[in-house]
Amino acid sequence: xxxxxxxxxxxxxxxxxxxxxxxxxxxxxxxxxxxxxxxxxxxxxxxxxxxxxxxxxxxxxxxxxxxxxxxxxxxxxxxxxxxxxxxxxxxxxxxxxxxxxxxxxxxxxxxxxxxxxxxxxxxxxxxxxxxxxxxxxxxxxxxxxxxxxxxxxxxxxxxxxxxxxxxxxxxxxxxxxxxxxxxxxxxxxxxxxxxxxxxxxxxxxxxxxxxxxxxxxxxxxxxxxxxxxxxxxxxxxxxxxxxxxxxxxxx
Amino acid sequence: xxxxxxxxxxxxxxxxxxxxxxxxxxxxxxxxxxxxxxxxxxxxxxxxxxxxxxxxxxxxxxxxxxxxxxxxxxxxxxxxxxxxxxxxxxxxxxxxxxxxxxxxxxxxxxxxxxxxxxxxxxxxxxxxxxxxxxxxxxxxxxxxxxxxxxxxxxxxxxxxxxxxxxxxxxxxxxxxxxxxxxxxxxxxxxxxxxxxxxxxxxxxxxxxxxxxxxxxxxxxxxxxxxxxxxxxxxxxxxxxxxxxxxx
Numbered sequence: 083x084x085x086x087x088x089x090x091x092x093x094x095x096x097x098x099x100x101x102x103x104x105x106x107x108x109x110x111x112x113x114x115x116x117x118x119x120x121x122x123x124x125x126x127x128x129x130x131x132x133x134x135x136x137x138x139x140x141x142x143x144x145x146x147x148x149x150x151x152x153x154x155x156x157x158x159x160x161x162x163x164x165x166x167x168x169x170x171x172x173x174x175x176x177x178x179x180x181x182x183x184x185x186x187x188x189x190x191x192x193x194x195x196x197x198x199x200x201x202x203x204x205x206x207x208x209x210x211x212x213x214x215x216x217x218x219x220x221x222x223x224x225x226x227x228x229x230x231x232x233x234x235x236x237x238x239x240x241x242x243x244x245x246x247x248x249x250x251x252x253x254x255x256x257x258x259x260x261x262x263x264x265x266x267x268x269x270x271x272x273x274x275x276x277x278x279x280x281x282x283x284x285x286x287x288x289x290x291x292x293x294x295x296x297x298x299x300x301x302x303x304x305x306x307x308x309x310x311x312x313x314x315x316x317x318x319x320x321x322x323x324x325x326x327x328x329x330x331x332x333x
Numbered sequence: 334x335x336x337x338x339x340x341x342x343x344x345x346x347x348x349x350x351x352x353x354x355x356x357x358x359x360x361x362x363x364x365x366x367x368x369x370x371x372x373x374x375x376x377x378x379x380x381x382x383x384x385x386x387x388x389x390x391x392x393x394x395x396x397x398x399x400x401x402x403x404x405x406x407x408x409x410x411x412x413x414x415x416x417x418x419x420x421x422x423x424x425x426x427x428x429x430x431x432x433x434x435x436x437x438x439x440x441x442x443x444x445x446x447x448x449x450x451x452x453x454x455x456x457x458x459x460x461x462x463x464x465x466x467x468x469x470x471x472x473x474x475x476x477x478x479x480x481x482x483x484x485x486x487x488x489x490x491x492x493x494x495x496x497x498x499x500x501x502x503x504x505x506x507x508x509x510x511x512x513x514x515x516x517x518x519x520x521x522x523x524x525x526x527x528x529x530x531x532x533x534x535x536x537x538x539x540x541x542x543x544x545x546x547x548x549x550x551x552x553x554x555x556x557x558x559x560x561x562x563x564x565x566x567x568x569x570x571x572x573x574x575x576x577x578x579x580x
Contacts, residue, residue, distance in 0.1 A: 132452055159458035170449040174367075184457050187356050242456075 083108050084129065084240065084272050089138035091121075091128055098124045100296045101138070108272045111263055111286040115277060116293035117318060123167075125293065126244055126276045130162060131155055142240065160188055163233030165243040165262075169225040171217040171232070177204070178213040181231045188236065203231040207261060223254035227261065234265060241266065241273040247282060259285045280319065283307060292318070347540050350462040351470065365468040372434050372469060372535070373476030377483065379433060380426055384417075384484040387425075388491025391416050396501040409502045410510020413492040415519065422484035423523040424571045427477070427530035431563040435538040438469060439559035442542030443552035451543070466539040470532060477531030478524045485520075522578045529570050537563040 084106040091099040098121045106112040114122045127133045129140055131147060140147045142158060150158065171180050181203050185196045204213065207227040217225055226246060233241060243262055247255035263286050266273040275286060283290065287304030292315050294300075300315045307319060355361050395412040442465060445451050454461035489511065496507040538559035545555045 127452075130456055132455060156458035159456060162456055164453065164456045166449045166453060168448055170453040172450055172453075173445070173448075186360050187457065187459055236457075 083143055084274065085141040086125075086129060087139045087141070089125070089128060089140065090136045091124055091133060092136055098296050099128065102293070102296075102298045103138075104291050104298060104301065106272055106274050107289060109267065109270045110273070110288035111266050112272070112274045112289045112291070113277060113283060113287050114274065114291050114293060115283060115318070116299075117278065120293045121296040122276045122278075122293055123244060126242055126274065129274065130164060130242055131159070160184075160236060161239040163236065163238035163241045165226065165229050165233050165241070165246050167245040167248050169217070169222075169229040171225055171229055173217060176214050176216055177209065177220065177228050180217070180228060181235050183232065184236045199235060200231075203235050204228070206234070206265070207231045222249050223251075223257070226250065226254075226258050230258075230261060230265070234269070237269065239271050241271050243273070243275040243277075245277055245279075246275060247277065247279045252281070255279065255281060256285070262286065278318075283319075294318075343544070344537070344540050347462060347543065348536060350460065351466045351536070351539075353463060354460055355463055355467065356459060361464070361468055364464070365471050368468045368472035369476060372438075372472050373480070376430060376433060376476075376480060379429065380480050380484050381487050383429060384422065384426070384488040385491040385494075387421055388413060388417060388488030389495045391421075391488075392492035392495045392507070393499075393501060405506075406502050407506040407510035407513060410492065410496075410507040411513050412510075413507075414489060414511050414515075417485050417488040418519045418523050422481045422488060423526040423530065424567065426481060426484050427527065427534060427567050428564055430473075430477070430480070430530075431534050431538075431567060432560050434473065434534055435560050435563045436556045437538075438535060439538035439542040439556040440552055442466070442539055443545040443555045444542075444549075446543060446545045447548055447552060462539075462543060466536065466543070469535040469539060473531040473535040474528055475531075477527040477534070481523060481527045485523075522574075525578070526571065526574050529574065530567050533563055533566050533570065537566060 086102055086104045086106075089099055089102045090097070102125060114125060116122050124133060128135055131140075135148055139149070142161075145158065147155065147158065171177075172183065175183060178200055181200045182196055185191055185199060189196070191199070200213075204210075207230050209224060209227055209231065212220055212224065212228075217228070220228070241262070246258050246262060250258065259282050262273060262275065265271070275282065277283070284304055287307065290300075290302055290304065290307055291298060292300040292312075294314045300310065300312045302310065307315070310316065391413045392409055395409045395416075396406075399406070399409060399412075442451075445465070451461045451465070454464060493504065493507060496502050496504045538556070541555040541559035541562070542552075545551050
């Protein structure tokens with residue numbers, strides 16, 4: 083479980099996050115949603131420690147992450163997997179080397195054990211016969227799946243996904259959504275997904291946090307989100323025609 | 334002025350980060366070998382070509398300016414040797430490498446920054462600065478003296494080729510000039526300079542690449558800034574080291 087308590091973050095005079103508190107539960111896919119520029123990515127990067135908080139604290143299973151020394155943070159980060167918006171695979175490494183990288187860095191596994199783990203992770207995300215290819219040689223959807231394989235290689239307790247569907251076609255986006263949900267439940271980990279994709283909301287919204295202009299505006303789940311009177315949230319959710327029709331049907 | 338000191342402060346903090354706690358030396362070893370090949374071996378070609386031509390040109394120009402019959406012609410060989418050893422093979426080659434290697438390092442690391450690859454390393458708990466930059470510094474510091482020696486040999490050979498091909502100077506006089514009043518310390522001084530220059534060529538562009546914010550446009554700007562500032566720092570260091578060693 084990850085707990086965010088009163089987190090604020092500014093860049094110069096721009097207050098990006100304003101006193102945000104939330105609980106992200108273990109074994110659930112926790113979503114942070116909001117319009118572009120609302121502060122979702124900053125919140126996610128603040129939670130993982132890429133940005134320091136100006137105010138407030140972040141707790142990983144009771145451990146106050148914000149007060150940890152850099153050394154202890156690095157230890158904790160071995161339990162964190164992250165899927166970046168652009169996949170962030172290492173250009174200089176093949177698919178296999180990308181997935182094996184954290185194992186090379188942080189474990190004393192033998193080559194055979196590492197290979198088994200790499201094969202398992204790649205198999206789990208349905209990547210076959212591409213081990214020796216470089217990231218530039220595979221499609222965007224495959225890159226995302228390899229990034230997921232790399233994120234789960236160390237059997238993390240926390241998984242962060244920054245807009246996992248951006249730039250993907252709807253069919254591949256659903257594959258990625260399903261994969262993240264299945265992995266979250268299989269490994270019983272705390273997953274936080276940062277998205278503005280409504281398909282992800284309907285598929286993976288076990289717990290949803292809506293950010294509006296840097297503030298926590300609403301919290302609920304994928305059922306409640308379609309029955310709320312929150313005007314800003316409705317503007318966001320029902321912006322697409324398909325969901326407008328859905329609302330009319332419900333009404 | 335505050336910004337100037339702020340950049341210097343950040344650079345030294347960056348260098349401190351680069352030299353702190355390597356997670357696993359075996360993973361650094363492979364990358365260091367790769368950097369030796371990419372930054373060092375692949376620079377041999379340009380260093381060799383430029384050195385050969387500059388050696389030849391120095392010989393011709395010295396001969397052109399040495400018209401006084403009282404001066405022995407073997408001084409042409411001596412002037413070529415000393416120009417190459419003292420200045421060209423260390424400093425000018427370093428300036429050339431600051432352009433070739435420096436822009437490559439700044440662009441590579443800058444691109445990694447804007448595509449979040451460095452964030453991915455940080456999230457894993459890896460010392461990203463150390464992992465990415467330390468192998469480059471080691472490669473450049475260790476390989477730069479070799480490039481300088483190569484440049485000296487090829488540059489002097491370029492002058493020898495002029496002696497062979499033209500009648501500006503006889504081969505015998507040129508070879509006599511090369512051996513005349515030779516001071517071994519000049520080579521030592523030159524090689525010491527290359528160690529410092531190698532460090533600057535790798536670390537300064539890496540610093541500018543590492544702290545890029547934005548997109549491809551900023552990566553290009555960082556690359557330009559890296560080359561310009563590396564060049565200035567090399568020239569400044571050259572002045573200081575020359576004063577220290579040759580005064």
